[in-house]
Amino acid sequence: MKIIACIKQVPDSEAKVKTENGKVTWGDAPLVINPFDEYAVEGALQQKEAQGGTVTALCIGPESAKEALKHALAMGADEAVLVSDAALEGIDTQGAARVLAAAIQKVGGVDMMVFGRQTLDNGAGVTPAQTARVLGWPMLGLAGQIKVQDGSVSVDRVIEEGRQAVSAKLPAVLSVVQSIGEPRYPSFMGIRKASKANIPIWSLSDLGVGAPEATVKRIELTTPPARETTVEIITGDSPAEIANKLVDKILAEKIL
Numbered sequence: 368m369k370i371i372a373c374i375k376q377v378p379d380s381e382a383k384v385k386t387e388n389g390k391v392t393w394g395d396a397p398l399v400i401n402p403f404d405e406y407a408v409e410g411a412l413q414q415k416e417a418q419g420g421t422v423t424a425l426c427i428g429p430e431s432a433k434e435a436l437k438h439a440l441a442m443g444a445d446e447a448v449l450v451s452d453a454a455l456e457g458i459d460t461q462g463a464a465r466v467l468a469a470a471i472q473k474v475g476g477v478d479m480m481v482f483g484r485q486t487l488d489n490g491a492g493v494t495p496a497q498t499a500r501v502l503g504w505p506m507l508g509l510a511g512q513i514k515v516q517d518g519s520v521s522v523d524r525v526i527e528e529g530r531q532a533v534s535a536k537l538p539a540v541l542s543v544v545q546s547i548g549e550p551r552y553p554s555f556m557g558i559r560k561a562s563k564a565n566i567p568i569w570s571l572s573d574l575g576v577g578a579p580e581a582t583v584k585r586i587e588l589t590t591p592p593a594r595e596t597t598v599e600i601i602t603g604d605s606p607a608e609i610a611n612k613l614v615d616k617i618l619a620e621k622i623l
Contacts, residue, residue: 462580505536
């Protein structure tokens with residue numbers, strides 16, 4: 368099987384996001400592989416081990432995103448590809464889906480695309496379905512378990528109502544959730560391999576596509592004004608006295 372694990376580089380989860388000059392910034396916070404995408408890599412590696420084949424990590428982003436791809440390589444991915452182009456800055460999920468679909472066509476012979484359920488920075492969670500629509504492939508989302516047999520893939524979807532078993536013919540697009548299994552730690556040999564890896568960078572011209580026009584555009588971004596708050600501790604000799612003081616305070620502040 369030829370499996371693609373789609374990943375993204377995002378700010379560390381501890382980053383404090385704010386706006387400056389109408390743009391989102393997270394300051395000097397480190398950039399890491401999207402935590403949900405580690406599960407995508409894990410799910411892809413599980414299928415490689417069960418069925419044989421290769422896993423390729425695919426990412427759209429600036430050249431710095433190579434570090435996220437190296438993390439996937441250290442986990443056990445065989446290859447990595449970065450799609451990077453100045454014209455891709457600020458693309459929306461639909462644009463990303465079209466670029467990913469073009470990259471899949473360039474790779475050729477892909478049996479399965481695996482995504483995380485969402486990204487930490489955007490959180491829309493719609494890119495897997497949009498990519499599947501562009502490719503014309505079936506989409507199986509929120510997979511907590513994957514099984515491939517006789518050219519078909521079956522998954523147990525983890526949904527609010529419980530679990531739902533669905534299947535489709537390959538090739539297919541999947542998104543996985545944490546139930547797929549805890550992502551494996553990069554091995555020492557994997558880290559050494561990743562550090563020496565030559566990661567190709569594909570531009571839009573390499574993919575044979577133009578810059579996707581954004582369907583959703585950010586017109587203005589602002590940071591909500593800071594709110595000043597104060598805390599007053601109401602004390603008393605008994606619960607009844609505290610309750611009476613609280614009622615008087617509520618009435619004085621015209622809350623009720």
